[in-house]
Amino acid sequence: MVAAGIATIPETWNCTVETIILSWSGGKDSCLCYEALKKEGRYRIGCLLTTINENNNRVNMHGVKRSWIEQQAQRLDIPLEVVSLPEHVTNQVYEEKIAEKLLALKAKGWEIIAYGDLFLSDLKAYRERQLAALGMQTIFPLWQKDTLELAKNFVTAGYKAYIVCVDEKKFLPSAAGQLIDMEFIDDLPYHVDPSGENGEFHSFVFDGPCFPHKIPVQPGEKVQKLYPPDDHPFTFCELVENP
Numbered sequence: 473m474v475a476a477g478i479a480t481i482p483e484t485w486n487c488t489v490e491t492i493i494l495s496w497s498g499g500k501d502s503c504l505c506y507e508a509l510k511k512e513g514r515y516r517i518g519c520l521l522t523t524i525n526e527n528n529n530r531v532n533m534h535g536v537k538r539s540w541i542e543q544q545a546q547r548l549d550i551p552l553e554v555v556s557l558p559e560h561v562t563n564q565v566y567e568e569k570i571a572e573k574l575l576a577l578k579a580k581g582w583e584i585i586a587y588g589d590l591f592l593s594d595l596k597a598y599r600e601r602q603l604a605a606l607g608m609q610t611i612f613p614l615w616q617k618d619t620l621e622l623a624k625n626f627v628t629a630g631y632k633a634y635i636v637c638v639d640e641k642k643f644l645p646s647a648a649g650q651l652i653d654m655e656f657i658d659d660l661p662y663h664v665d666p667s668g669e670n671g672e673f674h675s676f677v678f679d680g681p682c683f684p685h686k687i688p689v690q691p692g693e694k695v696q697k698l699y700p701p702d703d704h705p706f707t708f709c710e711l712v713e714n715p
Contacts, residue, residue, distance in 0.1 A: 496520035501588035508613035623666040631680035649691035649709035690714035
């Protein structure tokens with residue numbers, strides 16, 4: 473039996489499986505990136521890499537508890553590597569912390585990191601520069617894929633995810649806690665990217681083909697938080713255990 477994180481290599485291929493790092497937020501695009509890597513069959517995922525707010529032990533920007541991310545990693549049977557960041561982290565500190573972790577992983581021989589970015593060229597270029605400075609490489613398995621098609625394929629493949637964070641300047645706060653299904657996708661305003669690539673919303677995947685068992689969560693309390701420097705409003709939906 474092949475472990476969840478190891479892609480099966482076609483017998484006709486004459487190639488070496490390379491161990492890589494997968495950037496992981498716990499959301500929809502992370503799972504789609506995982507599936508794309510698995511389908512391609514060229515890589516073994518050595519670890520999932522997640523940034524955590526050290527003040528509240530939650531995923532940066534998503535607000536999801538670390539324990540739920542750990543359950544995803546356990547179901548995938550892939551180790552979770554965490555970068556702990558201060559609550560209001562500066563870009564310099566962020567880059568230093570990320571570099572420290574990546575260099576430690578590079579020492580294991582893992583020199584490639586996969587990201588689930590779709591079309592933000594500036595972000596892609598930033599990641600490439602950051603990794604090149606460390607003597608590492610980047611790959612983007614979902615790059616320039618049609619975002620509406622990706623969102624619909626996510627649903628039809630059997631994945632289930634809740635919206636856990638909404639940028640109130642870009643999307644309705646009431647979307648927090650909603651299930652990503654066809655109705656949700658069809659009802660999106662024209663200015664909202666179907667995959668939330670512009671930061672309109674973030675999600676947490678609790679069930680799907682890559683998990684042998686679903687993660688027992690359900691939407692709980694909604695909280696608005698204001699972020700400096702301009703009190704930018706975000707609405708977060710707490711995920712609570714579904715008994």
